[in-house]
Amino acid sequence: MVNMKYNLNENLSERKGVISNPHGFLNRHLDGGFKSKWSGYWTPPYKYLDYFSFKVNGIWLNPDTLQGVEYGDKIVYYHETGSLAVEEHVKTPDKVPGLEVELRIRNKDRERKAVHAIMETGIDIRKKDQDISEDNYSLEEKDKRLKIISNGKKLVLRSEDKFERHGEAFTKQHYPGERQKCFIPGKIIFRKEVAPESRETIKTEFLTSEASFKSLEKQSQELRNQELGRTFNYSIESMENLVYDREGTGIIAGHPWFQDYWARDSFWTVLGLIDAGHFELAEEILENFVDKGLDSKIGLENGEGDEMERADTLPLFAVAVDKLKRHHRISEKLDEAVQGLMEKADTDENGVIQHGDTATWMDTLERSPAVDIQSLWLEAASISENGAGELAEGLQKFEREDYMIDYLGEDVPETINSAVPLMFGHVDEDKAERYLEKINGEFSSTYGARTRSVTDPGYEGDGYHNGSVWGLTTMWAAAANLNYGQEKQGKNFLKKMTQFIDRNQPGALPEVVDAENGELLGCSEQAWSAGLYVHVVDSYLLGIDVKKDKVVVDPVSNFTGKRLGKRVHDEVLDLEFEDGKINLLNDPGIEVDLRGGR
Template sequence: MGGSFANDLIIATESGKSREYVYTNKVAAHFSGETRSGPTRSYHGLCVRMQKLLEDWRFQLGGVECKPEETTQVLAYPHRLVRIFEHPPAREHICLLDRWNVLVVDLMAKDMDIGALWPLVDIRPVRLAVKPVYQVAWQPHNNLLLIRGTCGSKTSSGNFVWLGVTCSAPMDFSPQQRYLPTVYVRGQQREVMGRGTPFVPGLLRFRPERGRARFLFIAGRSQREVATTARVVLDSATIQVHRKKERLERLISKASVKSQDLRLNAALAWAQISLDALLMCQEEPGIYAGLPWFANYWGRDTAISLPGATWVTGQFSWAKKILATLARHQDRRVTSRTYGRIPNILEPDIKLYNTADGTLWFIRQAEEYVRYSGDVRTIRNFFPAVKRAIRGELSLRTDQNGLVVHGPAETWMDAGGEDHPVTPRDNRAIEIQALWYAALLSGAQLALLVNQPSLSAEWTRLSKGVHKAIIERFWNPKGQYLYDHINLDGSPDEQIRPNQLLALTAPLYPLLSWDQEKSILDFMLSHLVYSHGVASLAPGDPQFRPRHLGYGRYHFDQAYHNGDVWLWLTGPMVTALVRHGRREMAHILTETLTNHILDRGAVGTLGELFNASPTRENDNEAGTFTQAWSLAEYIRVVYQDYLGVKPNVPKKEVVIEPSVPAQWGDVDFQFVVSRGRVEAQYRFSAGSQTYIFQPKDLIQPLRIRLRIHLPGGVLLTLIHPLRSDRKIEIQVVSHGQGWLVRADGRRVNGHFQKTDFDVGREQKITFKKPPVSRSRI
C-alpha cells in the first residue's frame, strides 16, 4: 500500500456518530466499546475469555470531564484507538497489548497539572446480569489499585477476578465506592442484558510528567499476578505497542492487494487485520467465532473461516495449528452417538458436538490446505481423524441411501438449539449432503496422498451413491432447483432457503451439471438475493421476519434464519456468480461489504447480519459486531474468485483464472504457494491483457494453468512452467477477429474454446428488491 501503514488505514468516525470497535491480545482477551460514547452493551469493556473486568473509565482535567461523546475527532488505527478532546484539550491513545491481559491508555494534555481518574469496574461472567461484590485495596508502595470481584457461586476458581490500575505518574487514591445503575442502549434494543451496575472503587488523582501519563488496566487471576504484570509492562509498554503495530504491518505487507480501487485496498487490509484479531490462543490455537458473545471456538465457523483466515494469505502455520486443535478434540468415544465429530463449541472446560456440518467442512478444508501448502506430513498426522470422521458417519448417521441424517438444529441454521429449534431442518439438509459428498471425495484424495489407495477407491465409490441419492431426492424437476431438506417423513421441504448454494460451491469436485448450477443460481437470484446480501428465507414465507429485532413482537432468534441476511453467504454467492460469468453483479455484493467495513457498523470489520428490510434510519447491521466467517469469506473471494488463484501443489500446478471487476483496474498482489511466494501483476487496456508472475523462493517447480475469459464467449488456456526467480510475462492482444498470445515476448499457441457465457456481454443485473416494512420492525 502507498504511504505509511497508519495513514493508509486510518478510519476517522464522523462527528456526532459513534461506531463500535474491538481489539484483541491474540490470546484470550478483547477490549470493545464505542468510539463516541460510553458502553452501549453490557458486553463492552475489557474481557478475558468469558469474564468481564473493566467497563470503562473517565478522566477529569482542570475540573472538566473528558467525555467520549464530546470528542472532536476519533481515529481508529489497526493497533490502537485515538480520541481527541477540545474541552479539555487532551488526547487518549488506547491499545490492548499482544499476549498480555493489559490495556494501555496514554493521556496527553498540554499544561495539565493534576488530573483525576474514575475506573468503572464490572467483574463478572460476561453473560450473567449480576451485581458483584468487590474488595478494594490500595498499594501506595506499588502505585497500584487492586479490585477483586466475586459473584458468589458463579465465581469459579482460577478465573480472572482481579483488576489492577497503575500509572507512570504518582497517584493518590480516595475511596468513594458506589454502583452506577446503567442502561445499555444496544442491549435494550435486543431485550437482553440491557441494564448493569458497574462499580466505581474511588478516585485516583495523578500528577502527569510533561503533560503525559500512562495508565495500565491489568486483568489477572491473583493479586500477585496483577502486581508482577504491572511492574513488567509499565517499563516495556512503549515497546509492546510498537511491536503490535509492526506485527500488523508485516501481516498486511505479505498479503496486500494494490488495485486502482483504493477503498477496496483499505477494506481488504482492515478485513485481514480484523480477522487476524480473532485468531486466538485460548490455551490452544483457534478462531473466535465472533464478538461480543462468541469469545470461544466453534468448529463449523472455524472450518468455514480457515481459507480466508489462513491459506489464501499464506498463513500456513496458523492453518496447521488450528486444524490440529479441531482434530485433537474430535469425539473418539466409540459408544457416543457423535463419534467422529469435531466439536461444535470448544472452550477450556466445554466441548459440544452438536453439529453435523463442522466435521465435513474439516475434511474438505484439510484437502484444500494441502493443495496450497503441499504439507503432506501434516495430512498424515490428521488422517486418522479423517478416517474416524467418515467411519462415524457411515456407521451411525447415514440412511439406506447413504445420505447423512441429523437432528433438527444440527445444521448452521441452529437458533434455539436442539431442545427448542426455531428452524428445524431434520433430518437431511441439502448442504449437509453436499458436504458429505465433498468430504468423501476430499477424503479419497487425502487417502491417496498417504498411500491408502484401497480406502480412496472405497470412498470414491460411496461418493457416487451419495451423488445419485442427492439428485434423486433433492432435485425439483419442475422448479429446476434443490429442495432445502428432506423431512422426517421422507417428503421434500418446499421452503426457499439459500442452503442449496453450498451444493454449487462447497465441494472441491463438481456435484451438479453446469445447467443445474445455472438454474439454481437464477432461482436464488429471483427469490433470495438483494443487493446487500443473501437472505436466509424467501420473503413470501409465513415465517419470514423482515428485521432482526422484533421489538416485542418476536424474539430475535425467530429472525436469525427466517429472513436475516447473513454476510458470510455473500462469499459462496460471489463464487457462484463469478463462475457463471456474472462478475459485475458479484462486485456489487462485495462493494456493499467494502463500504460497510469502512463506513458503517464496527470500525474496520464485518458483523454477522444485515436486516432483510433496512430500517428507516438505515442502521442495518445486527448480531455480533465482528464475525470470523463474514470476514474470511470477504477475503477468500478476492483471492480465489476475483484474482482467481487456486494452487494444487500435489498436482504441481497453480490454476489462475482472473475475473477482476472493471472498477479495480490494474492489480498488484502476491500469493503464497508451498514454501515460496509469487508476485503477480494484472494489467488491462483496450484490447490487451497482461499477466506477470515473479516466483520467489519456490522449492519445487510448478506450472501455471492460466485460464483467461475473453469477449465473445472464448476461454483461453495457457500452461507455462513456474520456476523460482524466473519472471513470466503473458500478453493477450486482440488481433483482427481473434487473439494474439505472447509468453515472455514470443508468440505462443494457447488453447481456445467456447464457453457458456460472454464476459463482454454480462446479463442484466437484477437483484430482488428488499421487502418494504412500514412498521418499526
C-alpha cells in the first residue's frame, strides 16, 4: 500500500488539504489559512469551526513564518519564529469525533526559553445551508476544558495541558471571501518552559457532539507505473477520504460542499471501490441505499431523501451490484433489491426510456429522453437478461451518421453523454469508430473531455454542463476509447487527469474545471472522479474482467508496470505487465486467463 505524502514549500496559498475520518473533515489551505466559508471543521452537514490560529511569544504563526508543509493523512506546518522552531500537527484520528492539534515547540538556543502561546479560535456551529450562524452561544468552563453550545450542538475544546482563558467571549464578523460570523470564547493561553535544544508540546482537541467511532479498514493496493501510478494510488486514498458514518455508511459526492450521499455519485464511485478491493465497504454503501428505499439521495441529517426521482439511480445500482457479485459476493438484501428492477423501467412503444426532463446528471438542463439514461438501462437489462433487445432498439433511435444525439428532440446540442453507450460497448464497431473520432477531436481539451462539442453554438469553456471538463466525462471518454481498441486516445485521457493530482488539493481529482484554462470550477475532491479513474485503469486499460469461475486479464498492448494486491473473491493477484505481456507473480487459488495485449 502506498500512503499519500507530500512535502511542499511552494504555491501553498493556492493549494489546500482535506483530512478526514468517518466522523468529519478539516478543510484548510496549505499556507495555514482558512480562506473561504467552506474552510474549517465539518461534521456533515454541520459546520463547527471557522478557524484556529496560534501566536507564540508575540508572533502569529502565518505564511510569513511558514517554512514548509507535510500533507498526507495529517497536515504538519513547519514554522520558524527566531529561536523557536514550531511544528503544528493537525490530524483527524480514527474513532475521534473531531480533530487534534499539537504544537511541538523546539528551543534552538542554548538558554532556557519561556513560551507564551495564545490560541484564537472562531467557532461557527451551523447547518451547511444556514451560511450565517445565530448569536445564541453559551460557554461552560472547567479545568482543561471549554464547552460551547448552540442550538443543541456542542463543541468541546479539551487539552492535556493547563490553560487560562482571558477576556470576554464575543461574536465577530470576518470575511474569508465573503461575510461570516463566529464566536470567540476569549484568548486561550498556554505557558511552557523549554530547556535548551529541547522540545515541549501543547496538545488540544476539538470534539463535536455527534460522535461516530467507525474506522475504515485500508486495502493494500498499488499500481506501479510512471505515468499513471501515483494518480491511481492516490485516487484510492481519495475515495477513502470521502467515506463517512453519518446516517449509515456512505461516500459523500465531494469535498467540501457536496456533503450528502448521492446515489448516482455513490454508484459510479463504487465501481472504483470494488476494483480497489473495498468489497465490504461497497456492500455497506449499497445496502444503506436499499435500507433507505433506493432513494436518489441520503441526506446526512435525519436521512432525508431527494425531492426528485433521478433517472440513473436504479440502473446504476444494478450495474454496481453486478460488479460486486462478480468480484466478491452479495448479500441476500442486495440480491432481493435487484430482483424485478427492470419492471421499473418506463419505456414507450419504441423501447425508449421515459424520465423527467431534469432527472439526469446534467440537472441544470432539460434533456429527455437522454442517451446516457437509455444506455444505463440497456446495461442493467443485459445484466438481468431481461428486455435488452427492446432497449437496444430504443438506443438506435439516438444514432446518427457521425454521432449520437444527446436526447430525442429538436435543436439538440452535441454532448459527451454519447460516451456512455460507447464505454458499455452498446455501439457497432463501424459507428463507434466515427463517434470516437468526434470525441477525440471536438470534445478533447488539454484538460480532459468537454461536456459539449467545441463547435456547438452553445459551447462555453466554463459552462457547468455546457462545455467544461469533468472527471466523470473524461473517464467516460477514456473507457470508450479503450473499449474499442483506441489505446493511445484512451491512455491520453487518463494522462490528462494526472495533471490535477498535484494542484488545487494535492492527492485529489477535481469535480469540474474550465475546458480552456483548467481553472477549478467545482469541488476540489470529487468521489466519482477518483472512483472512475481506478475503475477505468483496472477494468479497461489492464482489462481485468472477473467471470463466474475465473479472471481474464487482457491489457492494452503498450502498458508496462505492476498491479499489486488486486482482490478477487478471497484471493489476491499480483500482476506484471510489459508491453502487453503479462506475468502472474503469485499463485492465487483461482484460474487466471492471461491473454496478452489486445
